[in-house]
Amino acid sequence: xxxxxxxGGGQLARMTHQAAIAxxxxxxxxxxxxxxxxxxxxADVVVGSHDDLSALRSAAQGAxxxxxxxxxxxxxxxxxxxxxxxxxxxxxxxxxxxxxKLAMRRRLTELGLPVPDFVDLAGDHDAARTRLIDFGExxxxxxxxxxxxxxxxxxxxWLLDDRDEALDVFDQTDGxxxxxxxxxxxxxxxxxxxxxxxxxxQGAAWPVVxxxxxxxxxxxxxxxxxxxxxxVAEQAxxxxxxxxxxxxxxxxMAMELFETDQGEIVVNELAMRPHNSGHWTMDGAVTSQFExxxxxxxxxxxxxxxSRAPVTVMANxxxxxxxxxxxxxxRLHHLMARMPDAKVHLYGKGERPDRKIGHVNIVGTPADxxxxxxxxAERAAQWMSRAEWTDGxxxxx
Amino acid sequence: xxxxxxxGGGQLARMTHQAAIAxxxxxxxxxxxxxxxxxxxxADVVVGSHDDLSALRSAAQGAxxxxxxxxxxxxxxxxxxxxxxxxxxxxxxxxxxxxxKLAMRRRLTELGLPVPDFVDLAGDHDAARTRLIDFGExxxxxxxxxxxxxxxxxxxxWLLDDRDEALDVFDQTDGxxxxxxxxxxxxxxxxxxxxxxxxxxQGAAWPVVxxxxxxxxxxxxxxxxxxxxxxVAEQAxxxxxxxxxxxxxxxxMAMELFETDQGEIVVNELAMRPHNSGHWTMDGAVTSQFExxxxxxxxxxxxxxxSRAPVTVMANxxxxxxxxxxxxxxRLHHLMARMPDAKVHLYGKGERPDRKIGHVNIVGTPADxxxxxxxxAERAAQWMSRAEWTDGxxxxx
Numbered sequence: 155x156x157x158x159x160x161x162g163g164g165q166l167a168r169m170t171h172q173a174a175i176a177x178x179x180x181x182x183x184x185x186x187x188x189x190x191x192x193x194x195x196x197a198d199v200v201v202g203s204h205d206d207l208s209a210l211r212s213a214a215q216g217a218x219x220x221x222x223x224x225x226x227x228x229x230x231x232x233x234x235x236x237x238x239x240x241x242x243x244x245x246x247x248x249x250x251x252x253x254x255k256l257a258m259r260r261r262l263t264e265l266g267l268p269v270p271d272f273v274d275l276a277g278d279h280d281a282a283r284t285r286l287i288d289f290g291e292x293x294x295x296x297x298x299x300x301x302x303x304x305x306x307x308x309x310x311x312w313l314l315d316d317r318d319e320a321l322d323v324f325d326q327t328d329g330x331x332x333x334x335x336x337x338x339x340x341x342x343x344x345x346x347x348x349x350x351x352x353x354x355x356q357g358a359a360w361p362v363v364x365x366x367x368x369x370x371x372x373x374x375x376x377x378x379x380x381x382x383x384x385x386v387a388e389q390a391x392x393x394x395x396x397x398x399x400x401x402x403x404x405x406x407m408a409m410e411l412f413e414t415d416q417g418e419i420v421v422n423e424l425a426m427r428p429h430n431s432g433h434w435t436m437d438g439a440v441t442s443q444f445e446x447x448x449x450x451x452x453x454x455x456x457x458x459x460x461s462r463a464p465v466t467v468m469a470n471x472x473x474x475x476x477x478x479x480x481x482x483x484x485r486l487h488h489l490m491a492r493m494p495d496a497k498v499h500l501y502g503k504g505e506r507p508d509r510k511i512g513h514v515n516i517v518g519t520p521a522d523x524x525x526x527x528x529x530x531a532e533r534a535a536q537w538m539s540r541a542e543w544t545d546g547x548x549x550x551x
Numbered sequence: 552x553x554x555x556x557x558x559g560g561g562q563l564a565r566m567t568h569q570a571a572i573a574x575x576x577x578x579x580x581x582x583x584x585x586x587x588x589x590x591x592x593x594a595d596v597v598v599g600s601h602d603d604l605s606a607l608r609s610a611a612q613g614a615x616x617x618x619x620x621x622x623x624x625x626x627x628x629x630x631x632x633x634x635x636x637x638x639x640x641x642x643x644x645x646x647x648x649x650x651x652k653l654a655m656r657r658r659l660t661e662l663g664l665p666v667p668d669f670v671d672l673a674g675d676h677d678a679a680r681t682r683l684i685d686f687g688e689x690x691x692x693x694x695x696x697x698x699x700x701x702x703x704x705x706x707x708x709w710l711l712d713d714r715d716e717a718l719d720v721f722d723q724t725d726g727x728x729x730x731x732x733x734x735x736x737x738x739x740x741x742x743x744x745x746x747x748x749x750x751x752x753q754g755a756a757w758p759v760v761x762x763x764x765x766x767x768x769x770x771x772x773x774x775x776x777x778x779x780x781x782x783v784a785e786q787a788x789x790x791x792x793x794x795x796x797x798x799x800x801x802x803x804m805a806m807e808l809f810e811t812d813q814g815e816i817v818v819n820e821l822a823m824r825p826h827n828s829g830h831w832t833m834d835g836a837v838t839s840q841f842e843x844x845x846x847x848x849x850x851x852x853x854x855x856x857x858s859r860a861p862v863t864v865m866a867n868x869x870x871x872x873x874x875x876x877x878x879x880x881x882r883l884h885h886l887m888a889r890m891p892d893a894k895v896h897l898y899g900k901g902e903r904p905d906r907k908i909g910h911v912n913i914v915g916t917p918a919d920x921x922x923x924x925x926x927x928a929e930r931a932a933q934w935m936s937r938a939e940w941t942d943g944x945x946x947x948x
Contacts, residue, residue, distance in 0.1 A: 155880055155897070168572060171592075175569050178879065178909070179898030180592045195568070195577045195594050371597070440892050441915070454884055458892040462859055462914075482575065483552055487851055495837050495855040500552070500575030517837070517859075 155179050156452055160346070161204050165501035165510070166428045166444075169436065170223070171196045173444035174258055181448075184213035192223075207231045208225045213534075219451045221405060223454030225253050226313045227302070230515035235285035240522065242411040243350055243404040243451045244426045245355070251401055252426040256302045256334050261467045265400055266422040267393055270412070271337040275299075283324060286335055293337045299323050302332035313338070339434055341412040345379055350406045350446045350456050351398040358446065358456040359391035360439055365410070365431050369508060372430040373545075374532060375468040376431045377438055377461065380524050383417070390419055397424075406433060430470070437497040437515040438466025440462050462515045467528045469535035470544075471512035473505040478541035485538050489514075496534045512538065525549045552576050553849055556610045558601050560587030562898035562907065563825045563841075566833065567620070568593045570841035578845075581610035588898045589620075604628045611637045612695040616848045617804060619824050622649050623701070640750070640801040641823045641850045648798055649823040653699045653731050662797055664790055665817040669807070672696075672721065672730040681720060683732055687717055688736045696720050696804035699729035708767060710735070736817055740808040743828035745842045747803045747853050748795040755789035755843065755853040757836055762807070762828050766905060769827040771782040771929060771944075772865040774835055774858065777921050780814070787816055794821075803830060803844045825908070827867070832856075834912040835863025860914045864925045866932035866943075868909035870902040875938035882935050886911075893931045904915055909935065922946045 157180040160167045163185025173183035174298075184200045185193035193199045204227045216221050219241040219246025244252075256276075264270045273289040275282045288296055295317050301310035310331070314320045320335070327333060343366060346378040349359040361378035371529040379387070394409040399500055408429035432443035441449075441457025449456055478485070482500070489496060499507035500512040513536040518527040533546030552575040557564045560582025568578035568589055576937040582590035583596045592746045598613050599606025601624045613628070616638040629643035649656040653673075659666045670686040672679045686780075687694055692714050698707035706730070711717045724730060741764060746756040758775035776784070785900055791806040805826035829840035838846075838854030875882070879897070886893060892914075897909040911931040917923040930943030 155899070169611075175565060175592050176894075177883070180899075191779050193594070195572050197590070197594055197596070199594070372703050435668045440894075449887065455887040455891065457887065458894070487939070490846065490852040490854065494852065495857070497837075499573045501931050502552070502575050502577075534648050 156185050156218035157182055157198070157216065158191070158448055158451055159184065159217040159219065159220045160223055161227055163187070163208065164223050165191045165503070165512075166223035168190035168195055168501060169433075169442075169499065170428060170444045170447060173326055173442060176445070176449055177448060178194055179448070182213060182217060184209060191503055199515065205231075207234055210235060211238065217241075219243050221447070221451045222249070224427065225249065225425070229253065244407075245402060245404065248401045248403045251425060252424050252449070254302055255300055255423075258336070258424055259336075261401070262397070262421055265397065267397060268418065270339045270422075273335050275333040275335055276302075283321070284325055284501070286320060287317070289335050290317055295320060296338040296340075298336045298338050300334055300336060302334060304331070309370075310366075313370075320465075334412045335418075339412045340415045342415060342417070343379075343413050344422070345382070345390060345411040345413055346375070346417065347394040347409045348389065348406060348413060348429065348432045348435075348443060349398060350411070350443075350450045350459075351395070351403050352450045352456060353404050355399070356393040356456050357398065358459050359395060360432065360435060360459040361461055362387045362390045363431055363434065370509070371470075371510070373470055373472075374528065375431050375434050376524065376528060377434040377466045377468070380465075382413075382547070386413075386417065386419060391423070393419075393421070405450045406432065406443050407513040411440045424448075430513075433499070433513050434466045434468040436499065437444075438462055438517050459500065464520055465518040465522065465524050466515055467516050467518070467524075467531035468513055469531040470510050471500070471514065471535045471538040473507050473509040473511055474540045475507045477505050480541040482538075487540050489534055489537055492509040492538075493534055496530075498534075498538070514538065553615035554579055554595070554613065555612040555845055556581065556597075557589070557619045557620050558607065558617065560596070561620050561902070562588045562909075564589035565592055565826060565840075565898060565908070566830075566896065567841045567844060572841060574845060576845070577742035578923055579610060580604060580612060588804050588900055592741060595837070602628075607632060607634065607834060610739055611635070614638075616640050616850045618844065619646070619861055621824065621917050622646065622822070624886045626650065627709055628768065628809045635844055636921055640802065641804075645798040645800045646823060648932070649821050651699055652820075653729070654696070656731070656733075658796070658798070658817055662794065665815065666795060667736045667817055667819075668734040672732055673699075678706075680718070683717060683721055684714070686732050687714055690743040692717060693735040693737075695711040695729055695733045695735050697733060698724075699731060701728070703933060706767075710767075736809045737812045740776075740810050741819070742779070742787060742808040742810055742816065743772070743826070744791040744806045744808060745829045745832075745840060746788065746791040746795060746806070747840075747847045747856075748800050749847045749853055750794070750801050750850045752796070753853050754792040754795065755838075755856050756792060756857055757829065757832060757856040757945065758839075759784045759787045759808075760828055760831065768867075768905070768907070772831050772871075773921065773925060774831040774865070777862075779810075783810075783814065783816060790816075792819070801838050802847045803829065827910075830896070830910050831863045831865040831912055832875055833896065835859055835865075835914050860913040861917055862919065862921050862924050863912055864915070864928035865910055865912050867907050867920065868897070868911065868932045868935040870904050870906040870908055871937045872904045874902050877938040881936075882938050884933055886934055889934075890927065890931055895931075895935070911935065 168191040189227040364379035366374040516531040579595040761776035763771040799903040912927040
C-alpha cells in the first residue's frame with residue numbers, strides 16, 4: 155500500500171493517521187518533536203522542522219505523496235521538493251495562494267469571486283499609509299488589518315474600530331510583516347464550504363456549515379448551516395469547487411465565507427488541508443475530511459460526503475484560563491457518564507489558555523432540535539475545558 | 552492520560568489503536584513482529600511473544616491496564632501478572648472460561664443457560680471412547696468434536712457426519728489435545744450478542760446480529776439480525792450481560808448463539824475481546840466495540856450502543872485461493888469508484904487463502920432493503936478478495 159507523508163505533527167496529522175489506518179496505511183509525519191500529537195500515535199515519524207529542506211527530503215523519501223497539516227512550509231522548499239520529483243499535494247503553485255492572503259484575494263478577484271474590498275499595504279511606507287487612510291475613510295474605519303502570511307486562529311489579524319487603532323497597528327508592524335487592510339463586512343454569520351479535489355479532477359463537497367468564532371478562532375460548527383437557502387449553499391459549494399479547479403488544489407479545502415446582512419456570500423479565507431470546520435465529518439458524514447484528504451492526495455476516487463444525521467454540532471475543547479485541578483482523564487469520565495453519545499476527540503496536547511486540545515461531536519437524531527444538539531456539544535466542550543457544568547450556550551443571547 | 556497495553560498485534564489491536572487515538576491515548580501492543588497489523592501503526596510497540604512471561608511483564612510496565620486481542624496467553628502467566636499487581640482485564644478468572652470450552656460449558660450449565668448437549672472426552676482412552684460412542688448414538692451421530700483449547704476460525708472444530716469419522720478424529724487426536732463432543736443443533740441461523748461490562752459493573756449491549764459462517768469462520772454480519780423477535784433478542788442480550796457479570800468479565804464480550812429450528816437460542820462460543828461479529832459497530836453504531844473495550848478496560852462509563860442506521864452489513868475480505876494479479880491498492884481504487892459509501896478497513900496483512908485481511912461495512916439508509924445492503928457488502932468484499940465483480944450473494948440461494 156502507498157505511504158503518505160504529512161508535514162506537521164499536530165492534531166490534523168493525528169486524525170489523518172487514524173483515517174490512514176483503515177486504508178491499510180500508516181501515515182508518516184514530519185514532526186518537530188516526538189511528543190507532537192501525531193508523533194505520539196504513528197509508527198512512522200521523522201523528527202525535524204518544516205523549515206529545514208533536508209528534513210523535508212528525509213520525510214519525502216520513498217513516499218507516494220507529500221501533504222501538509224499547516225501552511226508553514228516555505229514555498230522555495232516545496233519547489234525544491236517538486237524539482238526532486240516528489241509528488242507534492244496540493245502543489246506549490248496552489249499552496250502559494252493559501253500562504254499569501256494578498257495573492258489569494260487578487261486571484262479571487264480575477265476569477266470574479268466575491269471578496270471583501272481590500273488594499274495592499276506593502277511598499278513605500280508613506281504611500282501605503284496614505285492608501286490605508288483612504289481605505290479606512292471609505293469604509294468608515296470598519297476595517298480589518300491582516301498579515302499577508304503566517305496568521306492563524308486569530309493571530310496576524312487585527313480587528314479595528316477607528317483610525318487611531320489602525321494607524322497604530324500599521325506603524326508598529328511596519329516593515330516586519332506584509333499587511334493588507336480589508337473591509338469589515340456587515341454579516342449575519344460565518345460559513346465554511348469544505349470540498350475535496352483529486353488530481354484526476356474529481357470534486358466532492360460536504361454540506362455548507364456555520365462556524366462560530368470566539369477570540370478570533372473557530373469555536374463551534376453547526377452542520378449543515380441552519381436555514382441557509384439551497385441556492386446559496388450550492389453557490390458556496392460551486393465557488394469552492396471552481397476555485398480548487400482553477401488553482402489546481404489537491405486534497406481537501408475549506409473556503410471560509412461571510413454571509414452578509416443582505417444574504418450574500420463573500421470569501422474570507424482559504425485552507426488547503428483538513429480544517430477545523432470539517433471536524434464534524436468524523437462522526438457526522440459518511441466520509442470524514444481526513445479519509446477524503448488521503449483519498450485525494452493519492453488520487454483515489456473520492457468518498458461519499460453525505461451527512462449521517464440531520465444535524466451534527468462540533469465544539470472545540472480549549473485550554474482554560476485557569477487549568478482545572480481535575481485531570482483531563484477524570485473530566486473524560488464525567489463527560490462519558492453524562493453523555494454516552496458524545497464523540498470526544500483528544501489531541502494529546504498540554505493545556506494552555508485558548509489552545510485547541512480536542513473537540514466533541516454530537517450527532518443529532520431526527521428528534522433533536524439544532525439548539526439542543528448545539529447546547530449539548532457546547533456544554534460538553536466547556537466541561538472538558540474547565541471542569542464546570544455551565545450552560546453550554548444561551549439560545550436567547 | 553492512561554496507557555492500555557494490548558497483548559497481540561493483530562487487526563483487533565490495530566483497530567483498538569484507532570479508537571485509542573480519539574481518547575487521547577496511544578495503544579501499547581505486544582506484537583510478535585514489528586510488521587504485525589497493529590505494530591505497523593502504533594508508536595508504542597513491544598516485540599515479543601505472549602508465551603513469554605518476561606515479554607508480558609515488559610509490555611505491562613507502567614500500563615494502566617492490560618488486555619488482549621486473542622485468548623492465547625497461558626493462564627499461569629496471567630496469574631503471575633496479577634500477582635505482580637498488573638491490572639489484567641478481563642481478569643484470569645474470567646478469561647479461563649474463554650480459553651477452556653469445557654469449563655465454559657460446565658459453568659453455563661450451572662448457571663442454567665442453554666447450551667447444546669456435550670460430553671467430556673478427557674481421561675482414560677477407552678472410557679472416553681465409550682462415552683463418545685454413547686453420546687454419538689444418542690444424537691444419531693449429528694455431533695461436533697472440538698478441541699477444549701486453542702481453536703479459532705474453524706480450527707480445532709470437526710463437523711462430523713457418522714460414527715467412523717468421529718472415531719477417526721478421536722483416535723487421531725487422542726492425548727495430544729483435550730476434546731469434547733457436542734450435539735449438532737438443528738438451527739435456522741447463527742447469532743451473536745455483543746456486550747460490554749466495566750469493572751464498576753456497568754453493562755451495555757449492542758443489537759443482536761446474525762452471523763453467516765463459511766468454511767468455519769465468520770464471513771458476513773447483518774446488524775441487527777433480521778426478523779428476530781424482540782423477546783428473543785432481549786433474552787440473548789440478558790444472557791450475555793448476566794454471564795459477563797457472573798464471570799467478572801471486563802471489556803467487550805461476544806456470545807455466539809444458535810437460533811434453533813424451534814426459535815430458541817443456545818450458546819455456542821464466547822470471546823472476551825473485540826470480535827468479528829462487532830466490526831459493524833465501527834461505522835454502524837454510535838460507539839464502536841473498540842472504543843467500548845477501552846472504556847471498559849479503563850473503567851470509564853460505557854458509550855451509547857445505538858445503531859446509526861436501520862441496517863449495517865459487514866463482510867470480511869479474505870485472501871483468495873489464487874492471489875489476484877491486480878494489487879490491493881488498485882482493487883481499492885476500483886471499489887471506491889463503484890461504491891463511494893463503502894467503509895473499507897484493511898489490516899496491513901499479506902494475502903493467504905481464506906485469511907481475514909480486512910472488512911467492508913455498508914451502512915444502509917432507511918430506503919435500502921436488507922438484501923440490497925447485504926448484496927453490496929458481499930460484492931465489495933469479494934471484489935477486494937478476488938478482483939472479480941461477481942454477484943455478491945444470491946438472495947434465493
